[in-house]
Amino acid sequence: MTTMPSHDSIRAVLWRGDRLRLLDQRRLPFVEDYIDCTTPAEVAQAIRDLVVRGAPAIGIAAAWGVVLAARRGSDALAEALPMLRAARPTAVNLMWALDRMQRAIAAGADALALEGEAQAIQDEDLAANRHMGELGAALLGDGVGVLTHCNTGSLATAGFGTALGVVRAGVSAGHITQVFAGETRPWLQGARLTMWELVRDGIPATLISDSAAAHLMASGKVQWVIVGADRIAANGDTANKIGTYQLAIVARHHGAKVMVVAPWSTVDLETPTGADIEIELRDPAELLSHAGQRTVVDGAVAWNPVFDVTPASLIDAIVTERGVVTSPATSGMRGLA
Structure with missing residues (x-):
């Protein structure tokens, strides 16, 4: 089955190397504006405020929130995980993505390895x-x-x-x-x-x-x-x-x-x-x-x-x-x- 490229032109969750860029879905369809998150707290707030929404996208955003936390050190990471988990209660993808990131942390992943894990979560979702x-x-x-x-x-x-x-x-x-x-x-x-x-x-x-x-x-x-x-x-x-x-x-x-x-x-x-x-x-x-x-x-x-x-x-x-x-x-x- 062939999918026309014109039927797949939108990306709302974008990793920019040092920040997470989210298409602000509260302002669509008339304003296409992006919000940059540089801290896990900003990612959690964006999830709560419906800047980013949809179960898979929430999980992907939370995974990148963990990456942002890891760059700030172990104390920031310990604080970020429960904060991101509490952002919204119903979508299980949020918990699933955070559990996956936590397993990587337990296995000794550093910030660079966690970035690879978050990217894998995002790439796997698109393929799925x-x-x-x-x-x-x-x-x-x-x-x-x-x-x-x-x-x-x-x-x-x-x-x-x-x-x-x-x-x-x-x-x-x-x-x-x-x-x-x-x-x-x-x-x-x-x-x-x-x-x-x-x-x-x-x-x-x-x-x-x-x-x-x-x-x-x-x-x-x-x-x-x-x-x-x-x-x-x-x-x-x-x-x-x-x-x-x-x-x-x-x-x-x-x-x-x-x-x-x-x-x-x-x-x-x-x-x-x-x-x-x-x-x-x-x-x-x-x-x-x-x-x-x-x-x-x-x-x-x-x-x-x-x-x-x-x-x-x-x-x-x-x-x-x-x-x-x-x-x-x-x-x-x-x-x-």
């Missing part, structure tokens, strides 16, 4: 995304319409993307005829980020409001819902951006299929089911305001979970770089370990 794109696209069939949620592209990874990588590969192979993107409230990652990626890479796409998804699927225009993941439990239950669960329910009702695309680092075999996944709650102000301006009456309160869990029973395929699990269950997930 390209392979997952091929595996996922092969499941689609021909002439299909797809709906994606949140942002799972180059902005959320080392490049190419997970779910959006399948979309890129599927479009390049001629399998996909229509791409729909949900806006993804409250941060509008679908509207601001996914549409920016697709337009930039020349992939025609249509934006819908989150609440239009059921109406769209009832029209028969969507055969696949393709999403990423922030953590996949041992039984295949999947935590992803809030709103994914309801998309899976609607897809099952209307006969559409659900594909979850994520690197193996997102699979957490130590978490038995989705009920054991910690769901991050963010500031209610994200719902009560928009672009810094309050939009809801004073005195109103809000509940702002940023992930939900889709049961494995509603997922038709989980695609990782190690292979595909259909009708996921514990036995199938462990079979790829």
